Amino acid sequence: MNTILVTNEVSKDFGTFKALDKISLEIPKNSIYGLLGPNGAGKTTLIRIINQITYPDSGTVYFDGEKLKPEHIALIGYLPEERGLYKSMKVGEQVLYLAQLKGLTKTEAKKRLKYWFDRLDIGDWWNKKIQELSKGMAQKIQFIVTVLHEPKLLIFDEPFSGFDPINANLIKDEIIHLKEKGASIIFSTHRMESVEELCEHIALIHKAEKILDGKLSDIKRAYKNNSFHIGMTTTKGEELLKEISEKFSLSASHYNQIEAQLNITVQMHSEDSSELLTYLSSKANVNRFEEKIPSVSEIFIQTVQSKGKS
Amino acid sequence: MSKLLLIIKREYLAKVRNKSFVVMTFLSPILMVGMVVLIAYLTKVNDSEKRIIGILNNSDYFSNDFNTTESMSFVRFKGISLESAKDSTENMGYSGILFIPKAVNLEEVAKNSFFYSKGAPSTVVIDKLESVFKERLRQRRLQEMEVSTTDLAALDSHFEINTASFSGEQNLKGINEIKAFIGGGFGYLIMMFIIIYGGFVMRSVIEEKTSRIIEVIISSVKPFQLMLGKIIGTSLAGITQFAIWIVSASFLLFLALAIFDIEPNTINPGQELLSGAADNLAPPIPSANETMMLYTQELFNIPWLMLLSFFLVYFVLGYLIYSSIYAAIGAAVDNETDTQQFIFPIILPLMLAIYVGFFSVFGNPHGPIAVGFSLFPLTSPIVMMMRLPGGIGEGGVPIWQLLASIVLLIGTFIGIVWLAAKIYRVGILMYGKKPSYRELFKWLKY
Structure with missing residues (x-):
């Protein structure tokens, strides 16, 4: 069994509003899985179903090969997008309470807390109240609450919101570290650059439906359209440009006469770019040649928009 | 189960450690006794002129x-x-x-x-x-x-008609009022407890919602567990507070009376009612003392144990019904100002019960109004408590009424808690909307 979580045609309605429509996902073990989608697409509903906060109207969820059941709660760690802590409760008591709700014993929770407090550089906050802490500090505490019971599956919903860049990086490193230690991670976000950096698999949900899922590298390959960026040094830019446009389909061009730099984007019919490269290197000194790979953000916008039209 | 205990413990401690709660707990008896002593003292000063x-x-x-x-x-x-x-x-x-x-x-x-x-x-x-x-x-x-x-x-003759129940037991006129007054005390206690601590439950739910911790918690426990733990924890805190109030107020009162040398009679409303009732009946009672004895005896005859056990039943069920409604309201709204439209319909049956109790049950404890309201589950905890001091069975509350009232109450309790839990479950995850009754109804189907 190589998947930690499988959803099989999971559907959920809220009255007449369809929140999820037959969503089937396979989330592999020991990887970071990006759950993407515009606001209101149904991501949070899906996550809540996985956490057994709500229940699907139809369809089944399997956790580590078993049908999802209440005991699995202790094996899942969830950092919700809408998160907070008791404002007037002391940090230590609060984390202990939440850890005990997840099934840890008090002594075990204390031991692990010490480790995490040291690791995230949280020193003498034990007796402070949450309302005395900065937002970023409170977020760190929440992160600890999520991971303290060492769950097999971690679900982070917009984990970086509320962090400054330094702490966001710290948390990102911790997420990678957790993955390396064997955890499987579902990562829901709008921040595409972090998806690019972290996720091996993604699924895109739009208007209650899954419109795309798979390995990120496969998806990217599928979404590239054989477009190439080329940079050349030449003093005869205009003439060259004319020649190229006769042989290939140019989609963009820019010539800087002072620096004698010609930048073009060429649309090819197939992946094979050797013809283009051979031709261009015979004409000028090529200093840049790269295939245009769509970013996750572009794929996201492209698929969502094309779905919107249909 | 252990999770429920954890929640109860946290709710209890959170409430008991709360500064305003502590201040209220210790200040209220002082204020209350202070008021009583002040009034008694002023009356005394006024009279002694x-x-x-x-x-x-x-x-x-x-x-x-x-x-x-x-x-x-x-x-x-x-x-x-x-x-x-x-x-x-x-x-x-x-x-x-x-x-x-x-x-x-x-x-x-x-x-x-x-x-x-x-x-x-x-x-x-x-x-x-x-x-x-x-x-x-x-x-x-x-x-x-x-x-x-x-x-x-x-x-100059004095005449008072003798009254007796069919079984021949002699009745004292006015004793009905006294009994109803005792029952009314219990009923009033239930109402006060519901309003004060139901409000606490509601505020505690709202706090969890606004601090956004709710989703973190219900990814570990069931919403129903959380709701129940909250209600029980808050009630235990409430009972603690009430106990402290009663003990410290009686102690303070005793102390204050001793210090200011005030006759307890001047401030004892029960006493006034007793003599008041006696006055109404027969202005110049020659054997006032004897009658008083009879009244006292009658008071001792009130089945206190039965009364207290039913008080517990009605108190627990009534409080659970109302506080789960309060919890549902807290879950439905985002802040306390939005609660008004929902709170009024809750307070209404409580007020109705108290007023119906005082105006109707006192005069005729087994009349149709009294019976109706003591069966209706939202008013029965208060109204039935006012009827019960008259006893159960012959001459008192018929057994079928008592049973019907408790069965109805339990049925309603299950129904309401079920409904409230549904609203609570959906409501705690809804942000930014001020729901209408129609929307709440829709939530039930989610």
């Missing part, structure tokens, strides 16, 4: 009728004019002067008597003076009719 009244009596009557009492004394003027009598009254700082002129007979004298005072006269003084005149006139007329005082005493 001694009034001095001047009398200018030019008639042949009333020479021995105005006797000094605890609160009033009389100074007699002789052989001076009314004007100078008034002057000296004012100079001496007396309360006023009674002028009794010379006339042909007692009637004329009484008719032409005047009481002069600086401001409006005190009713206590007027009452006293009037009673002296009345008594005198009465005796005079009796003399004219040639009735001797002994004959009069023989005439």
